[in-house]
Amino acid sequence: MGEISITHRRQGLAARERARYVANRRGNHASSRQPETGRIETREFNLGYTLAGGQVFRWGRDVDGWWKGVAYDTVFHLRQVGDTLMYRAGASSVATYLGEMSVTGFLEWYLRLNERPRIRVPRSDRYLRRARDLLKGFRFVRQMPFECVISYILSVQAHMNLTKRRVNFLAESWGREVAYMGRKYCTFPEPDALARLKGPYFRSNRFGWRSERVAETARFVSERTRGEPGKLTLDDWREIVDALKKRAGTGVGLKVGKCIDLFALERLDAVPVDTWVLKMAREWYHIEGTDRRVCEWAEARGGRSAGYMNEYLFAYYRELNGPSPEDRVISFCASDAPSAELPMRDEG
DNA sequence: GGCCAGGCGCGAC
DNA sequence: GTCGCGCATGGC
Numbered sequence: 001m002g003e004i005s006i007t008h009r010r011q012g013l014a015a016r017e018r019a020r021y022v023a024n025r026r027g028n029h030a031s032s033r034q035p036e037t038g039r040i041e042t043r044e045f046n047l048g049y050t051l052a053g054g055q056v057f058r059w060g061r062d063v064d065g066w067w068k069g070v071a072y073d074t075v076f077h078l079r080q081v082g083d084t085l086m087y088r089a090g091a092s093s094v095a096t097y098l099g100e101m102s103v104t105g106f107l108e109w110y111l112r113l114n115e116r117p118r119i120r121v122p123r124s125d126r127y128l129r130r131a132r133d134l135l136k137g138f139r140f141v142r143q144m145p146f147e148c149v150i151s152y153i154l155s156v157q158a159h160m161n162l163t164k165r166r167v168n169f170l171a172e173s174w175g176r177e178v179a180y181m182g183r184k185y186c187t188f189p190e191p192d193a194l195a196r197l198k199g200p201y202f203r204s205n206r207f208g209w210r211s212e213r214v215a216e217t218a219r220f221v222s223e224r225t226r227g228e229p230g231k232l233t234l235d236d237w238r239e240i241v242d243a244l245k246k247r248a249g250t251g252v253g254l255k256v257g258k259c260i261d262l263f264a265l266e267r268l269d270a271v272p273v274d275t276w277v278l279k280m281a282r283e284w285y286h287i288e289g290t291d292r293r294v295c296e297w298a299e300a301r302g303g304r305s306a307g308y309m310n311e312y313l314f315a316y317y318r319e320l321n322g323p324s325p326e327d328r329v330i331s332f333c334a335s336d337a338p339s340a341e342l343p344m345r346d347e348g
Numbered sequence: 349g350g351c352c353a354g355g356c357g358c359g360a361c
Numbered sequence: 362g363t364c365g366c367g368c369a370t371g372g373c
Contacts, residue, residue: 054354156355162371163354208369213356253356274354290363291355314354323373 035077035088035181036103044116046137047080048333052326053138053315054160055263057151057167058188060339069343070171071110072096072144073187075180078107085113090180097145097234112139117308127284128309131316134330138315140262140307145237146221146229147188148264149244153213153251155259160326164341166207170194171343183344191229195222213251217244238265254291268307271298277310280317 051059051067059069066088067078075090087107094106101109108114117139121129150170155163167188174189174197195218202211224240225232232240241260244252252260255274261267271277273291281287281294302309315329322328326340 152354153356155353157353157368158370159353159372203369206370208371209356209367210369248357251356255355259354272354275352276354292363 035090036092037086037088038104040085040087040104040107040113042080042083042085042113044137045080045083045085045111045113045139046135046333047078047085047111049135049138049315049329050111050141051078052329052332052339053311054329056141056143057155057160057164058147058171058343060164060342061337062342063338065336068183070178070185070187071141072106073176073178074106075178075185075344076107077181085111088181090178090185095230096142097230097232097237110142112142115139117305119302119305119309119312127316128313131312134319135312135315138308138311140268140311142266143264144188145232145241145260145264146191146225148260149217149221149241149252150188150194150214152256152259152263153217154207154210156210156251156256158210161341164343168341168343169205172345179347180344182347184347185344191218191222191225192227194218210251213249217250217252220244220247220250234266241265254295258295262307269299269302269304271295271302271306271310273298276318276321277314279321280313284313284317 047067048061051069052061056069058071059067062068065079069076069078072094074094077088079086085107087103089103092103094101094103096106096109098109119128119132121132147167151163151167154166158166168186171186171188174193175186178185178187194214197215197218199212199215202214207214220243221229221240224236241252241257241264244250245257255272258270258272261270262272273281273295277298278291278294281298285297287294287297298310299306319328319330325335325337326332
């Protein structure tokens with residue numbers, strides 16, 4: 001986190017603007033609210049696989065074993081014991097593109113607690129059978145679309161933890177602060193807030209060549225949300241993302257687009273092909289060729305649930321070959337190690 | 349110190 | 362339409 005924040009402090013003017021901006025947005029939100037707590041019974045659900053699998057950037061497992069994160073502008077602490085999901089929430093209701101939800105209603109929706117994914121496994125495919133059995137309980141979450149778009153543009157050619165730091169940097173700089181149980185969390189910025197920033201701002205904060213892409217996409221989205229991103233429907237977001245895919249310079253190409261489809265737009269038949277999937281397809285299935293070719297192969301093979309089919313294989317392959325402990329999701333979840341990047345800071 | 353990260357975009361063919 | 366290369370930055 002050091003490099004980014006230090007660079008940021010050096011930017012005298014930008015830092016002052018940022019401070020004023022954050023102060024203005026600092027809400028009356030939940031500062032000293034009693035946590036809302038409860039529990040939900042689940043079936044065939046695995047919280048760790050779901051949050052450690054690599055789909056989300058603003059969750060981490062703290063030293064106390066709780067998963068802590070920010071979703072839809074709300075702080076959550078989650079912990080699973082057996083089939084029971086325990087929660088603490090920073091608000092009593094949550095605003096989504098489907099409207100306002102109760103905390104339990106939201107968690108059931110966000111984590112797809114009531115959907116049990118089913119994929120068809122060919123008899124001869126032992127990799128897929130093994131992967132599905134090992135990853136049982138994993139769910140695709142329903143991410144906030146704008147956050148998902150920006151996060152995956154930032155994820156290009158960068159390690160997960162670096163991407164997490166950059167996403168957290170945006171939240172801390174341009175989101176709204178939310179104090180919760182003695183720690184400081186931040187919401188993800190709205191499109192307008194990022195649209196005011198330009199390429200050089202991101203460059204100076206070491207976003208590299210992702211800078212102009214984030215700036216361009218934020219501008220494009222902001223133009224279409226017209227200051228009221230909260231009023232957009234899922235179909236609106238699908239239209240916006242499909243338009244981003246067709247434009248050059250947005251940073252939304254084949255892989256990033258498929259990630260957004262899968263993680264935020266309810267398109268569970270999408271298969272993002274990254275370097276891991278490419279290697280896995282080559283090694284295990286002898287599929288050669290470009291990302292596009294592998295994507296078409298995997299989507300045709302998996303049909304409506306190609307997303308889950310691919311995710312199981314991806315996680316299993318990374319469990320066997322991943323270089324860092326957090327790449328190996330299954331063993332990371334079995335351990336009690338904390339995540340390297342957490343989406344909050346100590347207060348003061 | 350070289351190689352590679354959850355790729356994209358552009359210019360040659 | 363496909364292929365090859367450059368692109369910032371950080372981690373190991």
